[in-house]
Amino acid sequence: MKRTKLRFAAPLAALGLVIAACAGDADEPAASPAPAPAPAAEANPWDDIPEEDILGRALAGAYEGRSVSVFGSERSEVEAGAFNDTLALFREATGINAVYTGSADFEPQLNVMIQGNNPPDMALIPQPGGVRGFAAAGSVLAVPAAIVERTNAQFPAGTNDPYVVDGSTYALRYKTDLKSILWYNNAIFADNGYEIPDSWDALKALSATMIADGITPWCVGIESGGATGWPFTDWMEEMVLRLVDENVYDQWTAGDVTFSDPRIVEVAEEILSVWNTPGMVYASGGTIAATPFGANAEPLVNGQCAMHRQAQFFASFFDSAGGTIGPDGDVGVAYFPAGGDGRSPVLTAGNSVAAFRDAPEVWALMTWLTDAEGQEARQRAQATRAAAASGPGAASGFMSSNANLDPSVFNPVERTWYETLASASPARFDASDLMVPARNRAFWDEGTAAVNGDKSVADAFAAIDAAS
Template identity: 45%
Template structure:
């Protein structure tokens, strides 16, 4: 508005000068007129110069106002920043900066170790701690040595709830605090949590599960041979005989597993006892109410040995069943068509050669009737050290975030999105879309099976389930003992106070 008035005043001033000059032209001659015109033009020039000067002054004034306003805004912004800094002193220090948590367990393949460590690294990055995982094929023996030497890890991953229970009763592992279990229990059903309970107290946090009642096969081989997927035990035996007659080796089987050699035989025993005699007898057998020498258990031993010892029934990549690895050799044999079937748990997909999983499928390990019980297993984390950092890791191991990260890394190691990873979980809150459709079905079965039983040998006292059951099974497979003698030896090893 001020600029507009400056222009108007300057224009009026110029007009008055011109008008005065023109008025004088009536009283004088031509020379006077010329002089007046020159004066008028000079006056107009002066007026225009004055107008330009006024506009320049106005522009300078406005620039000064704008500069002042900008300076004021900058000052206000700086003040706001200062106030914000005063109320927020910066990023807080990481909670467990500089702390180290050592974890051990039985998982040791490159894919398993890599995915497990990746999950730990992700958590460590957000807390400032360092988590170091060490896996070993001889975990069962090594944890005993570490305990005896007074140098246990901070946390260990137990594949056998029975061993965890033994340690708990000997006051070697720590009960999980209530606040930790409050977070963990949101992610697991009562059955999964129950395997970490010892005499009513929670000592273990579930972190991985496997579905065991599976037979892996190549649909293309079945189609080429005209074989139907068996739905009963008798049909499975008949299929075995038919394949042998056709020159096809039905089974790849191995029980070698370092210090744990023999556990594959225990899995077959558990699956068949659950099918032949039902869950009630199975439960009684696990708690020693039904002895190994019971004729029903011995009959299961004999059924397994009869099948495995049938001429032409088994391809053992290691030369003999007891010297053939429980998973890697059968996986290679199945992929190479050295055999048609492998009975192994859901983790078996993690051992399949890269690029072979698309040609391989599974069917349910047949039962004797319409009942379809499911055998499963899993690992539990137990703590030997009492510190906030250790309990933070324990709670994390029972979280969906831990499982999701493990799955992403393990699947990537096995070929990327859509590949079978071999890592499975009954965690209720994982992102199932991260798993291949087949393994999504495993998760569904683990969470919802009508009749589900945990691996029986893993629930037994460690001296039996991770001891004589393995060694006596190996003796039977090698022909060193018959089923009755092996059963008697296992019964004799059962701790009197268990």
Template identity: 45%
Template sequence: MRKRWLRIVAVPIAFTLVAAACGDDEEGANGTDAATDETTSAGTASEGTASEGTASESTGGGGNADLEGTEVNVFGVESSDEEAGAMQDALNVFAEENGMSITYVGARTFEEEINTQVGGGNPPDIATFPQPGKVADFAASGDVLEIPEAVLSSVSEGWDEDWLSFTNVDGTQYGVPLKSDLKSLVWYSPSAFAEKGYEIPETLDDFFTLNEEMIANGDVPLCVGIESGPATGWPFTDWTEEIILRNEGADYYNQWVTHEVPFNDPPVVEAMTAVADLWSTDGAVYAAGGSIAATPFGDNGQALVDGECLMHRQANFFSAFMPEGTEFGDGDGQINTFYFPSNEGEPILVGGLNAAAFEDRPEVWAVMEYLGSAEFADARQSAQVERKGGGEDVISGFLSANSNADQELYTDLEQGFLEVLNTGEPAAFDASDQMPGEVGAGSFLDEATSLVNGDTDAQAAADTVEESWPD
């Protein structure tokens, strides 16, 4: 019998991720925050360009005296008050301990801005990348720096080597993991399922059959939105990757990521077609913005709670988009999750953030080491819970697969997510995030959006992406 994920005790994280080593290109931004068109500095949202932060400064106490008076800036994609604010709060803990200043700036347009900053010779000290492949791109150009052995040794105490492998390029480590995302989830209302007589699907075939049953009954099975600024389209790429991983297996998936298998290989086209056909079926999708492409990926949280649709396949961070007051569980009106099923095994799609350094200074490496630590994970989780109102039932939207992090800081639902990260096998990192930037954060997203809009078909879209793959 398939496990339920609501109330599962926390367990140590120690699992094997099956994914190609990143030698090529997040989340195409694969959206990790609830912002709209904002840039956030030091946890305070403001529109337009980044403003000077309000990072904490202190004389320290028990910290590293060599860091006192130093400054470090960090740039990343997380830009909502909750996520960017919690990031700054967690950095402030380290800053206060060491009498230094650390400023975080987050922008939804991170993918574009980091290219501009690096190309213009003005990179941040540290950037937190949703795309391991982008770290590999900057490693190839000589812009990001190799992680010093002492920092890598410290970070390795909490992170499985497979998480580290995502930013290891040809045997050299360039990144430090700091955030983990579980993508193979379907959000739903257990009471709505019970009322209408629906059961959680056990296989992928069952899932598609359930969609057909719901449509036949006049119920809308899915909420879908793919708008995400310059990363518009990534929810479609996630769905496609889920299908490929389940139908073709991890070895094929990894060969596709590294282009040993062409992007337009028939199983890939079949997966893209399956998703596009499902979404375009009359009565299959509710989109809060009026169309799938015009609906921000997080805007359907209210719709799910209101019963406009019955399911939403989205990562653990989707909890950040639920309306205030949403309760999680199996009770009346509550929201829960089930595993996005497979016909064989329990493969999972994962994502996350990795930090990379552009500047070689002691204070930069000290912050890099902190970002990869259990102390950071615990401070970030605690801060994000507080910024969402506090309380033992608050779902933060943040996860860390650091095995030394305090899992008691997470709710039962979140501990269930960590359990799935522990037991899911095989586990594969988001493919588009590992592909070259011009593909994973470029042509794949563009063609996905065109396909959803009906401007192309799956074969033509896959052919265009294949043609864009760099030599």
């Protein structure tokens, strides 16, 4: 008897451990906030409430003590800090405890969380293509119609169209970036008497003049870790809007015009022929493909190059490079020249809020964030933080296209961007972000190969078509 008992001691302990390990795994998800709808015991907290009242009730303290988790890719002191400040204001007003987590590996992480049935309550998703993918898979929740209406009334028409699948809106625009901006070194332009060109051809002519004068015209760098290549796709989009037109742009975005289409290939070849002109580009990483996109700020401030094309959020990079922005600062701002056919297209991008848990506190936060109040709060908080980081008057890096904002929350340069966004026509959303993720990534990767000269444009773009 004694012997047999001992014989079983080892496996017993081992099985105990195994079961414990398995049981522990099974326990953990249960311990974290359940993604399922609110428990039945709470007598469906929000089914009876008219959707448009949610924010009002939240402000009246109806959901005090509840929490909302928000997941996003913003991580910098200024951006994530400002978002946390905003959430703190919301907590003060409603008693709802919203917690933000930022990750450098946002996309894969979010995919893993969703696949693991453990999504955040809310996410700040930059790519509409991603939102639509989640919507098709049924993992993201459709925003209640009343909230969509309320938000749409405050934004330029069509702002939330990229997030619509089968008539339901799955996310709401939170931040809007203005991409069609030409940043230039004020001193170089003033000393040499250069004029801001008003068309692509004038821009090319100016670049040639600069090279002749011994000045490197452009700063270009497209490295961005796992997203290397996106600044090139931005250039592509700008130039398709300018050199072709917005209808082709839309078809191209939707996949009806392929990358191998001669019009698209021609645009890429035009861009690359400019970039590959000797003396044209200053790339601090050795090559364009090896230069981090953020590393373009410092040389532009220092005058190692004269011009740079990047979205308005790039202002914060100049701030940290020690450059001031504006007519009297180091770096001037202008509209990226049009194609020269009378149209003045504007390229935009931005991120959106999407919900993964159906609860009133989540919808209340979503409504508040996209409302004028939440947008102003974010801009104020971010401006304060930017000023603390790089001196008074620094551009915040945040931008909104909500029409109800008090313009005084912006500094003078930002105000011009705000007005451009409000009046832009034709305005188009970043094409690569609208594509399905696989096509987007192929655009980044193959675009990088083309920029690098590893492949011809035709080969690279054919590969993008094959990839999705």
